[in-house]
Amino acid sequence: MSNVIAVEPQPVHQVETMRRAKAAGIDLSRLPRHVAVIMDGNGRWARSSNKPRIEGHRAGIKSVREIVRTCRRLEIPFLTLYAFSAENWKRPGSEINALMILLCNFLRREIREMKENNIRLGTIGRIHELPFAVQKALDYARRETAQGEKMLLSLALSYGGRVEIVDAVKKAIQAVREHQLTVDEINPDRFSEFLDTAEMPDPDLLIRTSGEMRISNFLLWQIAYAEIWITPVLWPDFREEHLFEALKDFQSRQRRFGRVDIDGAI
Numbered sequence: 520m521s522n523v524i525a526v527e528p529q530p531v532h533q534v535e536t537m538r539r540a541k542a543a544g545i546d547l548s549r550l551p552r553h554v555a556v557i558m559d560g561n562g563r564w565a566r567s568s569n570k571p572r573i574e575g576h577r578a579g580i581k582s583v584r585e586i587v588r589t590c591r592r593l594e595i596p597f598l599t600l601y602a603f604s605a606e607n608w609k610r611p612g613s614e615i616n617a618l619m620i621l622l623c624n625f626l627r628r629e630i631r632e633m634k635e636n637n638i639r640l641g642t643i644g645r646i647h648e649l650p651f652a653v654q655k656a657l658d659y660a661r662r663e664t665a666q667g668e669k670m671l672l673s674l675a676l677s678y679g680g681r682v683e684i685v686d687a688v689k690k691a692i693q694a695v696r697e698h699q700l701t702v703d704e705i706n707p708d709r710f711s712e713f714l715d716t717a718e719m720p721d722p723d724l725l726i727r728t729s730g731e732m733r734i735s736n737f738l739l740w741q742i743a744y745a746e747i748w749i750t751p752v753l754w755p756d757f758r759e760e761h762l763f764e765a766l767k768d769f770q771s772r773q774r775r776f777g778r779v780d781i782d783g784a785i
């Protein structure tokens with residue numbers, strides 16, 4: 520007797536991750552669509568074991584890999600990672616160079632797994648400010664993963680929220696000049712189309728590691744109604760269990776978007 524299997528079975532790793540998430544108390548039907556992460560604390564992680572800062576960045580890549588995998592297995596469609604801010608150019612040249620090399624190596628190593636898992640790589644930020652070799656590596660990774668339709672993994676690089684908004688204003692002005700738009704037609708929805716994040720919904724959940732209670736110029740426009748979750752855990756120590764904690768906490772929040780709650784009790 521032959522059974523026709525209509526739905527492709529979920530890979531065993533995915534089933535396992537989902538089982539662990541459920542065991543951690545997560546409702547898989549109410550996950551955020553877009554998770555954004557300020558990956559902070561690499562330097563402090565390194566200092567705590569007397570290592571150079573770059574070792575912290577290197578260790579942080581393991582966390583990136585784990586969080587990308589877990590989000591993909593939970594079928595979260597948008598993940599945005601703050602990897603290098605516009606202000607991070609003020610760091611010593613040696614640290615910047617090391618970060619750029621780590622980024623290129625990461626891209627080279629991860630392309631295959633991204634393709635296998637239907638992940639598309641994207642970027643936000645002023646990519647043209649990055650070293651040429653990094654731009655080329657990003658271009659290649661973007662092209663190679665362009666078919667991935669299950670998750671958009673966006674890396675924020677040379678990214679600053681204020682500059683993004685200013686650049687968007689300039690693009691809107693240009694569109695008005697070219698008669699593609701009138702001034703009266705500009706509203707928050709139309710304006711969002713000029714931001715680097717035009718193709719994604721706003722983040723539902725913003726995670727920051729290392730305990731800092733600030734936004735550091737990340738997605739200023741887009742996080743208007745994001746739920747914010749901050750953990751003292753340093754990024755290189757951040758694992759699936761911490762992501763589960765964040766997701767569980769997210770699900771316990773009541774998102775009101777300015778309204779009264781559902782039964783008007785509050």
Ligand code: IPE
Nearest residue numbers: 558559560561562563564602
């Ligand atoms: C975050 O870790 C990574 C980047 C900003 C590139 P940090 O390098 O900021 O680590 P801390 O905050 O100094 O511990």
Ligand code: IPE
Nearest residue numbers: 557558559601602603604735
């Ligand atoms: C924010 O971390 C930028 C990234 C995580 C890439 P920083 O370490 O640069 O932020 P501040 O300086 O503590 O605000």
Ligand code: MG
Nearest residue numbers: 559560561562
């Ligand atoms: Mg930091």
